Amino acid sequence: MANKPIYVTQPSLPPLEEYTELLQSVWESGILTHNGPMVQRLEKELCSKLQVGNFTAVTNGTVAIQMAIKALELQGEIITTPFSWIATIGAIKWEGCTPVFCDIDADTLNMDPGKIEALITDKTVAIMPVHVFGNPCDVEAIEAIAKRHGLKVIYDAAHAIGSTYKNKSLLEHGDISATSLHGTKLLNTAEGGGCITTNQELHEKLKRIRFFGHDEKKDIVEDGFNGKMTEVHAALGLANLKYYEEVLKDRKEKYFYYKKELVENTALTFQAIKHGETNYSYFPVIFENEEKLLEAENALNDINIYPRRYFYPSLNTCEHIVDYVKMPVSEDISKRILCLPLYWKLNYSDMDRVIGTIFEQGY
Numbered sequence: 001m002a003n004k005p006i007y008v009t010q011p012s013l014p015p016l017e018e019y020t021e022l023l024q025s026v027w028e029s030g031i032l033t034h035n036g037p038m039v040q041r042l043e044k045e046l047c048s049k050l051q052v053g054n055f056t057a058v059t060n061g062t063v064a065i066q067m068a069i070k071a072l073e074l075q076g077e078i079i080t081t082p083f084s085w086i087a088t089i090g091a092i093k094w095e096g097c098t099p100v101f102c103d104i105d106a107d108t109l110n111m112d113p114g115k116i117e118a119l120i121t122d123k124t125v126a127i128m129p130v131h132v133f134g135n136p137c138d139v140e141a142i143e144a145i146a147k148r149h150g151l152k153v154i155y156d157a158a159h160a161i162g163s164t165y166k167n168k169s170l171l172e173h174g175d176i177s178a179t180s181l182h183g184t185k186l187l188n189t190a191e192g193g194g195c196i197t198t199n200q201e202l203h204e205k206l207k208r209i210r211f212f213g214h215d216e217k218k219d220i221v222e223d224g225f226n227g228k229m230t231e232v233h234a235a236l237g238l239a240n241l242k243y244y245e246e247v248l249k250d251r252k253e254k255y256f257y258y259k260k261e262l263v264e265n266t267a268l269t270f271q272a273i274k275h276g277e278t279n280y281s282y283f284p285v286i287f288e289n290e291e292k293l294l295e296a297e298n299a300l301n302d303i304n305i306y307p308r309r310y311f312y313p314s315l316n317t318c319e320h321i322v323d324y325v326k327m328p329v330s331e332d333i334s335k336r337i338l339c340l341p342l343y344w345k346l347n348y349s350d351m352d353r354v355i356g357t358i359f360e361q362g363y
């Protein structure tokens, strides 16, 4: 019998009965949304688990970025990275701002802080780096530049739940961090996201924006919209949260399993983790050239294994959405990078098949 397909990721799911038990109390409460008890409980437990002061749970990570831009009342140019998911620039554009690309560091794959200042104009209002694959950005360098030029910093922390900097959550960096709880993420609510800030006033404002701009008396006091997470999604997050440490530990072990084999036996290169600790939620490998990547991808597809070209293409090349500006490092890396399957219930025997196929190709 053919092997079952192995995809780049699979959502972490709790035992169904643990989820349905939580749903039982949703049914009993009769509350499905509007910052109900499950959302409040999820936010509280997330704060304690991640060691952050607040967490505003929202519909998805894209909305979290939009809400961060809205809360900071930004209008103008936002310096961001071309090596990201389309949502990063989509959210900037949907908020009426203009993305300005800053190329990445070839080792960390994050925005290169050394290239930011040359891009600052009198229209620049913020910097929006991405902690790519959970790898912490050089937050100190970025925040020093922002301070020097009076700019806001929003981190697209979609991948970064569980990543740390100096042993503290990475999510408290920047004016606001926007994270994702999408099904593919380390912790998921199926669809979901959140905003984190150390600024209490901004936190209150984010809560109002999420709820049509209402204050506690239901007066409309902000230019808000509907960013509310539902009780059904929050319940899934709570059920998954019980397994958070186990998932994190498992991903880390698998990450190093791949890494040991591939570092010792291939000429592939890997993302450098230089500024803190990643959450090990992706395993990207970088080939010598695109041709070799395609050979490896085809060989894996032939045995029903589906890694993912991620991030590809480099966003500055999406000319139907942005004006093209050359970004040599991002364009080069995006053609040569492949994320290998990595998820909680992935079997080591399937990882061995991935590794073996890469060895067979002679990289």
Ligand SMILES: Cc1ncc(COP(=O)(O)O)c(C=O)c1O
Binding pocket: 060, 061, 062, 063, 084, 085, 087, 088, 130, 156, 158, 159, 179, 180, 181, 182, 192, 193
């Ligand atoms: C870097 C990055 N930013 C933003 C998002 C958007 O998150 P969501 O899918 O929760 O809207 C994603 C989604 O995967 C992402 O990878």
